[in-house]
Amino acid sequence: MKEYKRTLITAALPYANGPVHIGHLAGCYIPADIYARYLRAQKKDVKFIGGSDEHGVPITIRAMKEGVSPQDIVDKYHAQIKDSFEQMGISFDIYSRTSNPVHHQTAADFFKVLYDKGLFEERETEQYYDEKTNTFLADRYITGTCPVCGNPGAFGDQCEKCGSSLSPEQLINPRSTLSDAIPVKKKTKHWYFPLQHYETWLKEWILEDHKEWKANVYGQCKSWLDNGLQPRAMTRDSNWGIKVPLPDAEGKVLYVWFDAPIGYISATKELTDQWADYWCREDTRLVHFIGKDNIVFHCIIFPAMLKAHGNFVLPDNVPANEFLNIEGQKVSTSRNWAVWVHEYVKDFPGCEDALRYVLCSNAPETKDNDFTWKDFQDRINNELVSIFGNFVNRTFVLMHKLCNGKVPKLHTELLDDADKTLISDIQQAEAKVQTALEHFRFRDALFEVIDLSRKGNKYMQEKEPWILAKQLKADNPESAVLQQRIDNCLHLCLQLTANLAILINPFLPATALKMLHMMKVVERMLDWENAGKINLLSVGYALRAPELLFRKIEDAEIEAQLQKLRAGSEQAAVSSQAPAVTDQQSPDHKLQISDLKSEITFDDFARIDLRAGTILSAAKVEKADKLLKLEIDLGFEQRTIVSGIALHFAPETLPGKKVVVVANLAPRKMRGIESNGMILMAEDAEGKLVFVAADEKAPNGVAIS
Structure with a gap:
């Protein structure tokens, strides 16, 4: 592995249009914080960069809904998000915001460098326009009826009722959310970044030079x-954002996914005058922590931008996580189906580390995972409290009871096989945890720490110092040896406790500090170089009385959270007509079932002509x-059908696929292509689209009834 002098860690900039939820924490912020804390413990030169993304359509939509300005929205939610991160111990070296002047200047300068190099393609295209408000409409500003499920409130990019990815051309009866006017197409000019020119370089850089990337990241990039890459517009028609720094660009702003990652650079500029050391020197390692929905931007688009700029x-790595579901359901802000961080810290004061533990031990590192309140309770009560916390507490209680509250001496001449095994376990744990952390396997690393405390419990249970203490009597000639065995047991348990503080620190920093307080030692002991040592606590050193590291989570608390989750979803459903989770839907119910549509007659159904068909070819639609x-x-x-499934299927995987086609649907033009029909799709438990397929033996063209 290449040696680096410094490491720059970034965590995805959250949109400042609402609070953060635990899916955000599990996706990138807790992993990034663990890695940053680990490198700091190694005394490495590391900077951890974060900030709020304060431009883009989600901001303006939220402002429109609340009847305030976009600036009011970002000011409100930036402060709330920053506070949530601080309470959860996310140790950013700086948490900035893209509305800061230094960011506006940095992003504009970046754009101008590419423009002056002649890299942009200037194009005039047609875009939906609201004639009442004289506004070009982003996809999210257009609503209509979903062609898949019939939801009348689908957006131009997605139906939040059935989860289908859409384009405005697919909506039935599209309307502007600004004025309810029917949008029209109008020509507009934008500047496109020619991604296709960097395709060969990206293939070599990613597919050849970075085969060590996580399978989900590497696979999505390869797909x-x-x-094939296409030019991508890097400007938008809007009044909210960073103005395009060109004289003929009135009413144009930089595309949010152009300006947002540059926020990492501008935040570093705010943090240190030596910012260029972290961005412009080859001996810097840059690591992006993100969720899977941001892979393409951080692995393809932003690197191509950096390469073009020079x-x-x-x-060097982009360890993206998958998604975290809640009680078997996809997180949905529109349905209020989420566990909000700012509410959690109020409901469970002092339990921030407990949530960090659960989200790391159940992290969606390789696949989507599910958070349930029952699992939250079980992991805390059965692992943190009963294993880790129990070992530390028993060690301190027995040390005060049997060793006068001081670290006893280690009598090496009496060390037996159990003692030597525990010493070996302590010494080996550091390498196991470090190897897992270096490869971004944070769940595995945390398991090793908990497993070490589990071994400590087993060791103490086998040694039974409390039983040996009962045999200490003045007339017992073995008392001196018995006391030495007690000393050895508790000496090693205390040294193990000190090691646990070091190893748990990147994961549960508040817990590590509480353990340092009990041991009466300074934070310097948490330096990674001390891990694996068995002389961290000096013989004869007096330690403080034990404090419980964690508390048990009660059944009533869990039931209250489940009721709160359902009530929030039901309230959101009333206000937005989004589907809520009902009592008939158990928390383990994986599929998001849409409501039944209004009743039809047999004659209505008979008018639909369903036919079996086979896909002959598939290709991406340009732009x-x-x-x-x-x-x-x-x-x-043979029919041409345009379908909004490009985010779910690679074109080369589709030829030969058997499908069901609505054959008598009126033709519609989409991106200049006449689409003659619709293929039937369904959604699986993970939210992916799947084909409603005809039997393989059914001849093409046969009617399906």
């Missing part, structure tokens, strides 16, 4: 590159990330 380091152009064999003819 994008295999499908003089910047490229990310449309979500659309695929499909050629379908219906037996009696």
Whole structure:
């Protein structure tokens, strides 16, 4: 592995249009914080950068809903998000915001460098426009009826009722959310970044040079590159954002995904005058922590931007996590189906480390995982309290009771196999935890720490110093040896406790500090170089009385959280007509079932002509990330159908796939292509689209009834 002089860690900038939830923490902020704390413990030169993303459509939509200005929204939620991170112990070296002047200047300068190099493609395209408000409409400013589930409140980029990815062209009866006017197409000019020019370089840089990246990251990058890259607009029509620094760009701002990652650079500028050391020197290691929905931006688009600009380091690793569901349901802010961090810290004061523990031990590192309140309770009560906390508490209680509250001497001549095994376990744990952390396997690393405390409990239970203490009598000639055995047991247990403080510190920092207080030692003991040593606490040193590190979570607290979750969803459903979780839907119910539509007659159904077909070919639609152009064999003819499934399927995997086609749907033009029909799709438990397929033996064109 290449040696680096310094490490720059970034965590994805959350949109300042609402509070953060535990899915955000599990996705990137807790992993990033663990890694930053680990490197600091190693005395490495590390900077941990974060901040709020305060531009983009979600901000303006929230402002519109609340009847305030976008600045009011970002001021409110930036403060709340920053406070939530601080309470959860996320140790940013700086938590900035993209509305700061230094960021506006940095992003504008970055754009101008690329423009002056002649790298942008200037294009005039048609975009939806609201004639009443004289506004070009982003996808989220357009609503209509979802062509998949019939939801009348679907957005131009997604239906939040059935989860389908959409484009405005697919909506039935589209309307502007600003004025309820029917949007029209109007020409507008934008500047496109030619990603296709960097395709060859990206293939070599990612697919050849970074095979060590996590499988989910590497696989998603490979899929994008295999499908071919297209130019991407880096400007938008809006009055909220960073103004395009060109004289003929009135009413244009930088695309939020152009300006947001530059926020890492501008925040570093705010933090230190030596910011260029962290961004422009080859001996810097850049690591991006993100969720899986940001992979393409951090692994393909931003690196291509950095490469085009020149003089910047490229990310060495992008350890993205998958998604964390809540009680079997996808997190949904519109349905208020989330566990909000600012509410958690109020409901469970002093239990911030407990949540960090649960979210790390159940982290969605390789696949989507599920958070349940019952699992939260079980992990805390059965692992943190009963294993880790129990060992530390028993050690201190017995030390005060049997050794006068001081660290007893280690009598090496009496060390037996059990003692030597525990010493070996302590010495080996450091390497096990370090190896896992270096490879971003944070769950495995945390398991090793808990397992070490489990071994301590087993050792103490086998030694039974409390039983030996009962045999200490003046007339017992073995009393001196018995006391020495007690000393050895508690000496090693105390040295193990000191090691546990070091190893648990990156994961549960408040717990580590509480353990230092009990041991009456300074924070310097948490330096990683001390891990594995068995002489951390001096013989004869008086220690403080034990304090409980964690408390048990009661059944009533869990039931209250479940009721709160359901009540919040029901309240959101009333105000927005989003589907709520009802008593008939158990917390373990994986599928998000949409409501039944209004009753129809047999004659209504008989008007729908469903036919079996086979996909002959599939290709991406130019300038449309979500659309695929499909050629379908219906037996009696071949049809062209445009379908919004590009985010779920690679085009090369579709030829030969058997499908069901709505064959008598009126033709519609989408991105200039006439679509003649619709293929039927469903959603699986993970939120992925799957085909409603005809039987493989059904001939193409046969009617399905």
